[in-house]
Amino acid sequence: MDRRPGVSVRLKLTLSYAGFLMIAGVLLLGAVWVFLLRYVPDRAMLKNPDDRPDGVFPIRSVLLDVFAPRAAAVLVFLLFFGLLGGWILAGRMLAPLTRIADATRTATKGSLSHRIRLPGRKDEFRELADAFDAMLARLEAHVAEQQRFAANASHELRTPLAVSKALLDVARADPDQDPGEVIDRLHAVNTRAIDLTEALLLLSHADQRSFTRERVDLSLLAEEAIETLLPLAEKRGVTFETSGDITPTLGSHALLLQLTTNLVHNAIVHNLPEQGTVWVDTGACPDTVVLTVENTGEKLTPQQASTLTERFQRGTERVHTDHAGVGLGLAIVKTITHAHDGTLTLTPRPDGGIRITVELPAAPSGAT
Numbered sequence: 001m002d003r004r005p006g007v008s009v010r011l012k013l014t015l016s017y018a019g020f021l022m023i024a025g026v027l028l029l030g031a032v033w034v035f036l037l038r039y040v041p042d043r044a045m046l047k048n049p050d051d052r053p054d055g056v057f058p059i060r061s062v063l064l065d066v067f068a069p070r071a072a073a074v075l076v077f078l079l080f081f082g083l084l085g086g087w088i089l090a091g092r093m094l095a096p097l098t099r100i101a102d103a104t105r106t107a108t109k110g111s112l113s114h115r116i117r118l119p120g121r122k123d124e125f126r127e128l129a130d131a132f133d134a135m136l137a138r139l140e141a142h143v144a145e146q147q148r149f150a151a152n153a154s155h156e157l158r159t160p161l162a163v164s165k166a167l168l169d170v171a172r173a174d175p176d177q178d179p180g181e182v183i184d185r186l187h188a189v190n191t192r193a194i195d196l197t198e199a200l201l202l203l204s205h206a207d208q209r210s211f212t213r214e215r216v217d218l219s220l221l222a223e224e225a226i227e228t229l230l231p232l233a234e235k236r237g238v239t240f241e242t243s244g245d246i247t248p249t250l251g252s253h254a255l256l257l258q259l260t261t262n263l264v265h266n267a268i269v270h271n272l273p274e275q276g277t278v279w280v281d282t283g284a285c286p287d288t289v290v291l292t293v294e295n296t297g298e299k300l301t302p303q304q305a306s307t308l309t310e311r312f313q314r315g316t317e318r319v320h321t322d323h324a325g326v327g328l329g330l331a332i333v334k335t336i337t338h339a340h341d342g343t344l345t346l347t348p349r350p351d352g353g354i355r356i357t358v359e360l361p362a363a364p365s366g367a368t
Helices: 009-035 060-108 124-173 179-208 218-235 253-269 302-306 329-339
Strands: 214-217 238-244 248-251 276-284 288-295 343-348 354-361
Touching (some): 060 124, 124 179, 179 329, 214 218, 214 253, 218 238, 218 253, 253 276, 253 288, 253 354, 302 343, 329 343, 329 354
Parallel strands (some): 238 276
Antiparallel strands (some): 214 248, 276 288, 343 354
């Protein structure tokens, strides 16, 4: 926003310091007058020479003639000293703000890697600078994540579109080809593109936290997710083992159901080829509720486990099966968890597979 130029803060502070110093000087001289000069007689008094030493007895008029010019000189000195000292002092006091303003202008130009790193002990300016540095760090990480996400999303969306174009080109070049096969393949590619688009929309919705919070029981959501995915588990020879308590929290029922479904689906798909197991457990603590999903499967290193929540990352390799998903399952889980002020922990199991723990704030007693 354009603003008209005004008086600088440094000049305002300088005038304030000088004005305060002048007022203090006037008050000091006034106090001298009130408590000293006013009690000096204005006429000479006769005294016994034996009572005081010889000399001239001062009177008020004489003292005023001597005091007034010197008082004026003192006020002039205080004015000069106040302006000069105030200008220097204001400059030193506002130096941190100048560095913060320079960093802000640098960030406005797109350079988010710049940091203020204001030295010195903690005070209001240092707190402001540290908060600004933390904000820049979060913005830089967010922008970098969004750039990676946009690049990955563009790549993922381009793949089904390219496949669809290739199928149509083949069908156009070979009129004798069975149209049913082309339609089936186009349907599969289109379904995958729709799933990816819906996942992207869900991620955006969770990132914005634009949802109504209500009381939700994670144990009921886990039961619903298991019931929904039971046919897929039976098809893959995976068995469920469930346990847990009532785990009430506050959040979006739809998003938390998506979170639970993604965890259970991920545990089923990335499991042993046969006779795999998925454990689903819910627990309540005084201030938090915990949902734990773990499965059998290939052995993972801690480094591999830490990358599973990255978007478009699918296990130890980028697999493309009928139920492999679009690579956003655990990324959606992470986003929904953070949107609900929770924490997500991924821990490889010693015997293979992974344990995923979601910890959310518990619903207050009586919350609806």
